[in-house]
Amino acid sequence: QVQLVESGGGLVQAGGSLRLSCAASGRTFSSAAMGWFRQAPGKEREFVAAINWSSGNTLYADSVKGRFTISRDNAKNMVYLQMNSLKPEDTAVYYCAATYTIVRITSTREYGYWGQGTQVTVSS
Secondary structure, three states: OOEEEEEOOEEEEOOOOEEEEEEEEOOOOOOOEEEEEEEOOOOOOEEEEEEEOOOOOEEEOOOOOOOEEEEEEOOOOEEEEEEOOOOHHHOEEEEEEEEOOOOOOOOHHHOOEEOOOEEEEEEO
């Protein structure tokens, strides 16, 4: 059974940085894609970034491109989301997710495994 545990959220001022971590366990991830999604109050969960575990290819939402960086550490089974130049509109619960069907990796419906989420709050 796949387990995903996020950490690293918190309160930060606009313009600041945070690094989210996702510890993955329970299955080999070499054939998976890992994604970060976020959900703000009253809004749908939205795609933030994704990485193909084996190739390292990445994809970003336009709203975070150039500010966020997704990466993975194969040896530690960890996925990271480095968030720089944070804005108040980045405030949300951030979720780590995994999928083994790498077709539409920007869609929440593609992902079968989710973490519990970590809160990120950016003050203005």
